[in-house]
Amino acid sequence: MAEDAGAGVMTMNHALVYSPDMPQYKFNDDHPFSPLRQQITFDLLLEMGAISDDKLVPSRMATDEEIMLVHDQHYLEAVKAAGKGELSIGVANNYGLGTEDTPIFDHMHEASATLVGGTLQAVETVLSGKASHAFHLGGGLHHGFQGKASGFCVYNDSAIAIEYARKHFGARVLYVDTDAHHGDGVQFSFYEEPDVCTLSIHETGRYLFPGTGSVGEKGAGQGYGTSINIPVDAFTEDDSFLHCYETALREAAEFFKPDVIFTLNGADAHYFDPLTHLSLSIEAYKAIPAIAHQVAHDYCEGRWIAVGGGGYDMWRVVPRAWAAIWLEMSEQTQLYEQNCPEKWRSRWGASAPIELPTKWQDPEHMYAPIPRRPEIEEKNTRSLEKALFHIRNEKRPGV
């Protein structure tokens, strides 16, 4: 990374990228990837008194050139046409658009480009030295491919942001993905790239979308060794997940020596999540950013960019899990001791089909004891060892 980066005047330690009045990335009312998740989270933080205006950074729309850091021009044109209702369904399907997962909606290009712009704002804020940490709630579309939409994702904001950080700041980026689904789009964007390391911990792809992310996927060519995958078994619980995550993150940081850590924080590995089969609790979602925060200070002078991601229990899990990232970043974790604000509960409770949580802890005995727990933990430990084998035995690439 260039020597002068980070030398700017540090005006704040942490920043939150949020613009409620920009075009919304919203497929339809029934789609699980709802922009309401950001609103409910933001409102929770606001009611807790955890945000002040001077920490807010507005989003912006990414330019075509920025989007084309990762995506093909013909795909970009297709998304623009789709958003104006000018793309036939046959052509749309070839681009992964107009499907159950990524339906076409009005102004989908503008909404998707704004989402990308938010993540670029977070990168800009951290790498120009305005703040050590930045969080973009709306980001985290890790399934988007170069020329194809997939798994709720149109443009891959995270891959674009990483390429942007590389190009404009010469930064080595360690990407850490704790979404329950494999971060395939980001991984394959940098599969042969030695200056970007992707680390993804996810439920095994045996059944779960997208199916990739086995330990054997380690990168190719010059980038061999800079893709790290730890697939964990269905029903994995907090301790085993966090053990894999912390061990892998620390060893990857030690091996790769990044300039900045970019975390993608899907909240869909929670037991309540309807799309996956893992058994994490809210405690894991307090620990994940806490460990990332510590590692960022240990290895990258604190430089840490965070985005959201998946998470489909939008009432009980997502608001607390994402708010926890901000509370950790802004060192306000003492607020976990308080109850969730009554105003917040009543405001959103009216439209929620289930009761909103009152506490920052999950109920005891949330799920029945997992009968195969020792086997699952052993399997995960072995996956972790296989995933780290090459960095434990080889020198780091590109040096």
Add this chain to the structure above:
Amino acid sequence: MFVEEIMVKDVITIERTTLIRTALELLEKHRIRHIPVIDENRYVVGIVADRDIRDASPSIFQPGDDKKELDQPVSTIMTSPVITIMSYDLMADAAVVLYDNDISALPVVSSDDKLVGILTETNVLHTLVKMTGANQPSSQIDIVVPNLSGQLAELSLIFKEKGTNVISVLLFPHKEIDKQVLSFRVQTMDPRRLIAAIEEKGYTVQWPRTPEPGS
């Protein structure tokens, strides 16, 4: 699927008189394990595998480094005659030939016996991976069905109704003889409505399953 569709067409070849040293260099340079030996008419007269060369190489414990064994022509070590297949043979048949003969590469010849390609076990394996759909973003659903006709049609109708694209279908035996497991890979990240519709028709979804709720 025909052999021609999955074989490597750009084949590296050598002749009988080529030195073993040269063959070794070609293997290393192109990261391959087999080189067909052809004559002036492109007829396959032999094949040299990396292990043939390893067998012919002096031991690493042997003193001196003149390695004159490597200056012999490949005709001294090549396997001949060679088992070949034709470009319009089926991949499944080629796989059986590889398996039955315990070999890992087959030169492919045209109807006039000239070399047109090579098929390796890697090509076969990669094709199998593609057939399972495991290389495309998708979710897998395993469904237990009675071993009776019409089950696939019944289930396919559900995918059609929900407008979900099917990437691959595999059929496995079940431990109970009167049942089978149909394994679909479908192009969606949210298979909940599909699973509900499948269960509504009375089928058991073996996987995925969700954890049990607590007390």
